Amino acid sequence: MPQPSDFINQALAAVLRGAYAKKGINREVIAERSGISLSTIQRYMNGKVDIPSKSFQRVAEAIGVPADELYAEALRDAERMSVAADHNVVDLRTWSAEQLENTTEAHAANPRDPESDTDETD
Numbered sequence: 001m002p003q004p005s006d007f008i009n010q011a012l013a014a015v016l017r018g019a020y021a022k023k024g025i026n027r028e029v030i031a032e033r034s035g036i037s038l039s040t041i042q043r044y045m046n047g048k049v050d051i052p053s054k055s056f057q058r059v060a061e062a063i064g065v066p067a068d069e070l071y072a073e074a075l076r077d078a079e080r081m082s083v084a085a086d087h088n089v090v091d092l093r094t095w096s097a098e099q100l101e102n103t104t105e106a107h108a109a110n111p112r113d114p115e116s117d118t119d120e121t122d
Contacts, residue, residue, distance in 0.1 A: 009047045009048065015077065017045055030062045036059065056071070
């Protein structure tokens with residue numbers, strides 16, 4: 001059974017991305033303000049690496065949002081991701097733009113109306 005800790009990096013990254021987007025800043029600004037290299041910021045925002053607590057604090061300060069609020073939100077999100085994974089529910093927030101586009105294109109190409117028992121015709 002998946003645990004919230006299995007999803008914490010993804011959740012932290014998603015929360016940070018949402019926070020800096022709301023503030024209208026970008027990763028370059030965060031790197032400059034935090035003193036963390038842009039390449040490291042990018043790895044954190046991709047959710048593939050652990051974010052040390054001191055770095056998380058510096059990034060949160062660079063964004064201008066209290067780190068404890070962001071962390072609490074990420075914990076809630078990680079819990080939801082864990083529950084969704086346990087129930088084989090897809091969390092689209094974790095999908096890349098390419099995955100979403102490919103899935104959308106596949107569904108658009110399907111002539112079958114998902115809300116009916118018949119195929120659509122022109």
